[in-house]
Amino acid sequence: MSDTLTVSDPKPSPAAPAAPARRSPWPGLAAAVPGLVVFGLSVTVLAGSGWPQIVAVAAGLGASYWGLNALGRARFGASFDLMFWLCVVWLVALVAAAIAAPLLPMSEHQDIVQTLNSPGMAVPDLSTAHPLGTNNFGLDLLGRIVYGARSSLVVSLAAVLIGMIVGGAIGIAAGYFRRATDATVGVLTNALLAVPPLILLIALGTVLEPNLRNISIALSLLALPSMIRMARANTLAFVQREFVLAAQALGASKWRIMLRELAPNVALPLASYGMVMVSVLIVAEASLSFLGLGIQPPAPSWGNMIAEGQDNNAFSEHPHIVLVPGVTLFLTVFAFNLIGEKARKRWDPRQAKL
Amino acid sequence: MANSAASTARTLAKRLGELVLVLFIVSIGTFALVDLMPGDPAVVVLGEGHAPAEYEAQREKMGLNDPFPVRYGDWVGSALTGDLGDSFLPPYSDVAERIGAALPVSVQLALMALVMALIAAIPLAMWSAYNSGGRVDRIISAGTFGVLSVPSFLCGMLLIAVFANGLGWFPRLEWARISDGLGANLHHAFLPALTIALAETATFARVLRGDLITTLREDFILAARAKGMSPLHVLFRDALRPSSFSLITLLGISMGRLVGSTVIVEFLFALPGMGSLIIGSADQGDVPMVQGAVLVIALLYVLVNALIDLSYGRLDPRIRRAHV
Numbered sequence: 144m145s146d147t148l149t150v151s152d153p154k155p156s157p158a159a160p161a162a163p164a165r166r167s168p169w170p171g172l173a174a175a176v177p178g179l180v181v182f183g184l185s186v187t188v189l190a191g192s193g194w195p196q197i198v199a200v201a202a203g204l205g206a207s208y209w210g211l212n213a214l215g216r217a218r219f220g221a222s223f224d225l226m227f228w229l230c231v232v233w234l235v236a237l238v239a240a241a242i243a244a245p246l247l248p249m250s251e252h253q254d255i256v257q258t259l260n261s262p263g264m265a266v267p268d269l270s271t272a273h274p275l276g277t278n279n280f281g282l283d284l285l286g287r288i289v290y291g292a293r294s295s296l297v298v299s300l301a302a303v304l305i306g307m308i309v310g311g312a313i314g315i316a317a318g319y320f321r322r323a324t325d326a327t328v329g330v331l332t333n334a335l336l337a338v339p340p341l342i343l344l345i346a347l348g349t350v351l352e353p354n355l356r357n358i359s360i361a362l363s364l365l366a367l368p369s370m371i372r373m374a375r376a377n378t379l380a381f382v383q384r385e386f387v388l389a390a391q392a393l394g395a396s397k398w399r400i401m402l403r404e405l406a407p408n409v410a411l412p413l414a415s416y417g418m419v420m421v422s423v424l425i426v427a428e429a430s431l432s433f434l435g436l437g438i439q440p441p442a443p444s445w446g447n448m449i450a451e452g453q454d455n456n457a458f459s460e461h462p463h464i465v466l467v468p469g470v471t472l473f474l475t476v477f478a479f480n481l482i483g484e485k486a487r488k489r490w491d492p493r494q495a496k497l
Numbered sequence: 498m499a500n501s502a503a504s505t506a507r508t509l510a511k512r513l514g515e516l517v518l519v520l521f522i523v524s525i526g527t528f529a530l531v532d533l534m535p536g537d538p539a540v541v542v543l544g545e546g547h548a549p550a551e552y553e554a555q556r557e558k559m560g561l562n563d564p565f566p567v568r569y570g571d572w573v574g575s576a577l578t579g580d581l582g583d584s585f586l587p588p589y590s591d592v593a594e595r596i597g598a599a600l601p602v603s604v605q606l607a608l609m610a611l612v613m614a615l616i617a618a619i620p621l622a623m624w625s626a627y628n629s630g631g632r633v634d635r636i637i638s639a640g641t642f643g644v645l646s647v648p649s650f651l652c653g654m655l656l657i658a659v660f661a662n663g664l665g666w667f668p669r670l671e672w673a674r675i676s677d678g679l680g681a682n683l684h685h686a687f688l689p690a691l692t693i694a695l696a697e698t699a700t701f702a703r704v705l706r707g708d709l710i711t712t713l714r715e716d717f718i719l720a721a722r723a724k725g726m727s728p729l730h731v732l733f734r735d736a737l738r739p740s741s742f743s744l745i746t747l748l749g750i751s752m753g754r755l756v757g758s759t760v761i762v763e764f765l766f767a768l769p770g771m772g773s774l775i776i777g778s779a780d781q782g783d784v785p786m787v788q789g790a791v792l793v794i795a796l797l798y799v800l801v802n803a804l805i806d807l808s809y810g811r812l813d814p815r816i817r818r819a820h821v
Contacts, residue, residue, distance in 0.1 A: 315545065330515065337795050341760055341761070433761070434776050458657075458658050467653075473651065
């Protein structure tokens with residue numbers, strides 16, 4: 144998607160940088176401003192009106208996207224990729240909100256006792272105290288989204304980090320020592336891969352207490368096999384390079400070679416794969432919570448918020464109960480996928496797929 | 498010739514040995530779930546408020562006092578004869594029997610989803626690859642990328658809201674076995690299968706598109722076109738066949754997600770398959786049921802993946818020769 148934007152415009156040759164065919168910014172501006180205005184109105188004035196609101200939101204977002212994209216390309220050249228920057232902005236905002244959650248002026252998100260006077264199932268309306276509405280206990284959905292982001296991000300980032308460090312270490316060792324180590328690691332990796340990911344999570348969810356630490360550890364088991372394989376494959380390639388040979392000739396110990404020569408080189412492809420892995424793990428955590436085996440209500444998580452829509456046709460009668468956490472989950476996964484794809488194209492062109 | 502046959506046999510034997518080893522490790526891990534369980538299994542079975550002696554008797558009856566290797570041996574021994582033990586919870590039903598009833602539902606759903614995904618993905622990928630870089634291609638690529646970011650349970654809830662609750666075209670929360678009539682069965686299975694199929698379609702279409710674009714640049718495609726073959730003939734007869742190889746690979750890679758989304762979708766649609774069985778049991782801490790289900794799923798999963806590996810040689814003579 145991101146790579147198709149340049150198709151229509153050939154790259155300007157570096158020999159003739161003068162007089163760039165700058166397009167006028169006005170058409171972009173003319174679409175972006177009304178688009179943003181329509182979107183702004185649609186989430187305040189039209190709040191809760193059903194179909195008219197949905198149409199207005201879609202039209203407003205579409206117009207502003209087209210306008211901003213045109214504006215960006217007029218300003219920064221044809222390689223400007225608005226979608227990428229929107230994804231970056233979304234993730235930065237999400238992480239910032241998750242970190243600053245206790246400081247933000249949001250209504251109660253977890254304690255039912257404090258929301259006895261709040262309206263239940265209030266529709267999203269940016270002009271009220273509940274910008275994204277409330278659930279059936281009157282808990283504020285914005286607050287639940289932000290605190291849900293906290294647990295979601297903490298759990299999946301921790302799992303990816305554990306996977307990268309443990310999997311990287313095991314993979315480097317397997318690729319460097321070969322022989323029995325490699326064979327043992329290979330069989331154990333295959334055994335981990337022999338159970339489909341979600342089934343592994345459910346099995347662990349049966350016996351483990353569902354707290355953040357245990358969920359992170361369970362999720363890291365999903366990241367582990369691919370990290371091991373990737374680290375091993377990269378190690379096999381790097382071991383034959385001159386700098387490793389030079390280190391060996393200088394009398395460096397095995398540990399030093401693995402730690403100082405191999406690990407830094409293996410880390411980069413692992414990190415770019417980690418970006419894609421984060422989105423997989425966010426979905427896995429959401430699935431587990433959706434099934435009632437992950438983060439337990441009333442503590443919020445995107446998965447258990449979406450699950451609330453299953454009770455008594457809540458989704459059909461109050462679509463925002465599902466749509467608010469659903470769209471958040473979608474945007475986050477989408478952003479991680481898009482950025483991860485871009486990162487992988489740039490830093491790890493060799494490893495197209497695993 | 499005899500020599501090459503022997504080497505093929507050796508490769509097969511080696512693979513089979515690995516397979517058995519992997520299944521052995523998986524079964525140990527699965528069995529260890531009881532020991533990971535917080536609290537006493539005897540309390541789970543009997544419930545709270547019994548005399549300590551009763552719990553002790555129950556533990557003895559369940560063999561929990563034996564050392565791990567003995568218990569594992571007993572469990573695997575009976576598992577090999579098709580006996581996966583009894584559920585912890587009333588009505589203490591036979592695990593193997595429950596799995597036998599649930600498995601066909603899941604297999605049917607997964608197969609239907611695969612077929613639907615292939616039927617949708619092949620034309621999409623062709624259309625996209627044939628107009629590579631064009632507007633159609635960009636829309637399809639953006640669409641499939643977007644679909645991949647929608648978790649299956651979210652997708653299922655949207656489909657239920659629109660097609661089952663809104664339009665009322667499909668039933669919800671009920672299931673018709675094939676014995677109730679094929680039409681009713683397919684009608685009940687359609688929406689859940691569609692939910693599973695959407696993500697698979699997107700993956701298949703993306704990979705197949707990339708593959709087809711490469712193939713369409715080959716000389717033999719140019720030759721076919723120069724002979725005046727119609728685009729459809731070129732796409733289906735000449736370009737698709739070399740890509741079947743990567744579709745099989747893809748099948749192997751996406752199998753894990755396929756199982757995962759089948760499990761979730763069954764839970765969502767309340768269908769009596771393996772997913773509902775394993776999630777319901779996991780929720781109640783019914784460890785024997787979860788163990789049995791995990792073992793059966795892992796066994797099938799490993800076997801299917803091994804079959805996929807073997808089918809490479811069938812499809813691509815170059816690999817067959819390399820092996821032989």
